[in-house]
Amino acid sequence: MDALPAQAKGLRYTGTAGVIQSEPADEFGAELHMVAATAMQCLSAFAEKVAAADDAEVARAMAPLLMRCILEPEPGYQFEARHGTHAREVAAQALLKLCCGKTSALVSELTPVRADASNGAMHSTFVTGELSKPKDGLRNVTLLN
Amino acid sequence: MRAASYGLGAAGQAAVSPLLEMLEQTEWSNGSSAACARRILHALGEAAERVSLSDVAGVAAAYDCCCAELKRYEATLTAWPLHNWDEPAEAAGKSGDIFAA
Numbered sequence: 001m002d003a004l005p006a007q008a009k010g011l012r013y014t015g016t017a018g019v020i021q022s023e024p025a026d027e028f029g030a031e032l033h034m035v036a037a038t039a040m041q042c043l044s045a046f047a048e049k050v051a052a053a054d055d056a057e058v059a060r061a062m063a064p065l066l067m068r069c070i071l072e073p074e075p076g077y078q079f080e081a082r083h084g085t086h087a088r089e090v091a092a093q094a095l096l097k098l099c100c101g102k103t104s105a106l107v108s109e110l111t112p113v114r115a116d117a118s119n120g121a122m123h124s125t126f127v128t129g130e131l132s133k134p135k136d137g138l139r140n141v142t143l144l145n
Numbered sequence: 146m147r148a149a150s151y152g153l154g155a156a157g158q159a160a161v162s163p164l165l166e167m168l169e170q171t172e173w174s175n176g177s178s179a180a181c182a183r184r185i186l187h188a189l190g191e192a193a194e195r196v197s198l199s200d201v202a203g204v205a206a207a208y209d210c211c212c213a214e215l216k217r218y219e220a221t222l223t224a225w226p227l228h229n230w231d232e233p234a235e236a237a238g239k240s241g242d243i244f245a246a
Contacts (some may be wrong), residue, residue: 027175027176028175028176028179028218029215029218030176031176031179031180031183032179032211032214032215032218033215034179034180034183035179035182035183035186035207035211036208036211036212036215038183038186038187039186039204039207039208039211040208041186041187041190042186042187042189042190042204043190043201043204044190045190045191045193046190046193046196046200046201046204049193049194049195049196050196053195053196055196057198058196058197058198058201061198061201061202062201065201065204065205065208069208
């Protein structure tokens, strides 16, 4: 560690680019993180069926939970655990399914949803309209109906 | 547990109510109960054919319990629960001045 430049050393501690992905060493903590990710996987499976059935009411009920997973601070050490990152990714996929299926009429209600995880693996902004150029380190995704 | 999860997941809509009931009864007290909840959630996603508001509410309640338990879990820790910190001082949480050269 002493041989690392100060900036690299700081990055390692602050959990940004280049940091080692970490997770709890005990079974309980690891399982809890996996439960959070699996809950989002469950909602992602739901999203496929909800979008196919054009069930806007259920889609509206799902969206806040998905957004919460993406946007809210991680409880415990979830942020640093790879399953915590996975939960956010799956939640974002579920939102996309709702936006791209028959429930795409809800796109305007689901935007802007910005996943602002700071490890670089999950920088996504869901926007409607024309494809915009990347700015401020965020990648904009255009959803086409 | 994994086999039961896949079996219930393939059972279709009829399995949804029992799965939600089992999920509601999760104790969230140890790794085994959390593992059960994970398997139930996996099966629930597969089994549901007609997703209802109560299905979503059941998953939301489980997610809330999981997040609350994670906060309690964090509070019980006396050091970083990480297995890949390679320095004893880091494992003890003594990071010091992280930006010092």
